[in-house]
Amino acid sequence: MPGVSLRIDDNEVDASPGESVMQAAVRVGVKVPGLCQMDGVSVVGACRLCMVEVAGTPRPRPACATPVAEAMDVHTDTEQLREHRKVLLEMLFAEGQHVCAVCVANGACELQTLAAQVGVDHANFTPPPSRLTMDLSHPRFGYDPSRCVLCTRCVRACAEVEGAFTWGVAGRGREAHLVADLGRPWGEAESCTSCGKCVSVCPTGAMFEKGTSVGQRRVKRALVSTLTSRRERESAREVLK
Amino acid sequence: MSKARVATVWLAGCSGCHMSFLDLDEWLIELSQLVDLVYSPIADVKAFPENVDVTLVEGAVANTDNLELLKEVRERSKVVVAFGDCAVHGNTSAMRNPLGDPGELVAEAYRDAVTKLHGELPNPENGVVPALLPRVLPAHEVVHIDAFLPGCPPSAERIRIAVEALLAGESPELAPELRRFG
Numbered sequence: 001m002p003g004v005s006l007r008i009d010d011n012e013v014d015a016s017p018g019e020s021v022m023q024a025a026v027r028v029g030v031k032v033p034g035l036c037q038m039d040g041v042s043v044v045g046a047c048r049l050c051m052v053e054v055a056g057t058p059r060p061r062p063a064c065a066t067p068v069a070e071a072m073d074v075h076t077d078t079e080q081l082r083e084h085r086k087v088l089l090e091m092l093f094a095e096g097q098h099v100c101a102v103c104v105a106n107g108a109c110e111l112q113t114l115a116a117q118v119g120v121d122h123a124n125f126t127p128p129p130s131r132l133t134m135d136l137s138h139p140r141f142g143y144d145p146s147r148c149v150l151c152t153r154c155v156r157a158c159a160e161v162e163g164a165f166t167w168g169v170a171g172r173g174r175e176a177h178l179v180a181d182l183g184r185p186w187g188e189a190e191s192c193t194s195c196g197k198c199v200s201v202c203p204t205g206a207m208f209e210k211g212t213s214v215g216q217r218r219v220k221r222a223l224v225s226t227l228t229s230r231r232e233r234e235s236a237r238e239v240l241k
Numbered sequence: 242m243s244k245a246r247v248a249t250v251w252l253a254g255c256s257g258c259h260m261s262f263l264d265l266d267e268w269l270i271e272l273s274q275l276v277d278l279v280y281s282p283i284a285d286v287k288a289f290p291e292n293v294d295v296t297l298v299e300g301a302v303a304n305t306d307n308l309e310l311l312k313e314v315r316e317r318s319k320v321v322v323a324f325g326d327c328a329v330h331g332n333t334s335a336m337r338n339p340l341g342d343p344g345e346l347v348a349e350a351y352r353d354a355v356t357k358l359h360g361e362l363p364n365p366e367n368g369v370v371p372a373l374l375p376r377v378l379p380a381h382e383v384v385h386i387d388a389f390l391p392g393c394p395p396s397a398e399r400i401r402i403a404v405e406a407l408l409a410g411e412s413p414e415l416a417p418e419l420r421r422f423g
């Protein structure tokens with residue numbers, strides 16, 4: 001299949017049809033910020049942090065969910081996009097209770113790191129706090145909805161990689177939160193295999209291992225991406241046989 | 242050149258930001274050549290003075306005393322800095338907010354807890370204990386803030402970069418790795 005050529009921040013990039021702008025950008029060393037995208041699981045374009053400008057289109061588009069096209073001219077880091085990302089991150093901070101100082105993911109949190117990179121040094125929005133409570137019913141893991149950014153990485157990892165389909169999102173707006181088995185306490189969810197993939201992919205400290213304290217998050221986010229790339233390699237080998 | 246008049250205040254916070262300030266070690270001696278510390282929890286001054294050049298505000302606004310002092314700070318300071326995560330966004334000081342009515346929280350701690358330490362509630366009306374605000378506020382929700390210095394606590398390095406910039410009349414620019422919350 002013939003490749004396509006495009007420009008990303010003035011870099012010439014060769015890409016395969018079907019690749020996303022984000023994937024092509026990574027190859028030329030352009031890291032587009034994002035929270036919901038993760039290699040190995042499907043694309044949802046939920047967080048809107050990876051919005052990029054494409055010449056000739058009126059609105060910014062999510063780099064993770066925009067396929068490459070011939071002669072596309074993409075800008076990932078304009079003044080307007082920086083401002084847009086800053087406001088989005090401020091809203092994420094305002095919506096939850098992101099108290100980095102007492103969070104298990106302190107120092108290993110993608111939200112915290114992105115806020116520092118983008119220059120969020122305070123939040124201008126203060127909605128009333130939601131009264132969602134933690135789910136600590138699982139023997140090994142916990143879920144704190146006030147730290148959840150609803151990226152749905154866990155939902156996708158659970159369904160697509162583990163095949164358990166335990167997680168879903170319930171509620172609307174500020175009351176939106178994850179539910180196990182359509183609304184059971186996590187510890188009573190029969191579909192859950194306790195594999196911990198959801199905990200490993202969480203960009204914040206919303207999902208955590210019990211018994212870990214401030215800054216003690218140990219699980220590796222790359223776990224799911226590594227598993228899926230190994231599976232792909234293995235199935236390619238099967239085809240060759 | 243006359244010395245800059247610098248103040249630090251301690252609202253609803255743990256004083257960790259002030260402790261971090263003291264971590265500036267021998268640079269504090271250099272700093273003392275450049276500034277007069279006109280008000281601070283570590284200086285024995287009773288009332289917040291007039292004509293302050295730079296004030297660092299540690300802590301969130303949790304009670305009526307915090308509220309009054311911060312307003313006074315704003316009126317009497319040219320530059321007001323939110324110093325540390327509690328002043329910047331509420332941080333641990335604001336963790337009571339989702340629990341609602343502070344009256345219930347105080348009752349839980351002082352009257353209904355298993356270890357009834359006091360058995361009676363602190364009474365703000367006798368003027369000894371300030372009343373809690375319904376919601377803990379970051380400093381910028383009460384007054385205009387000129388610069389934000391995140392961190393719990395901000396490291397001595399961050400504080401030095403910010404204070405040096407402020408004394409030079411500039412707005413502090415912290416590198417990404419030096420402006421992380423937490």
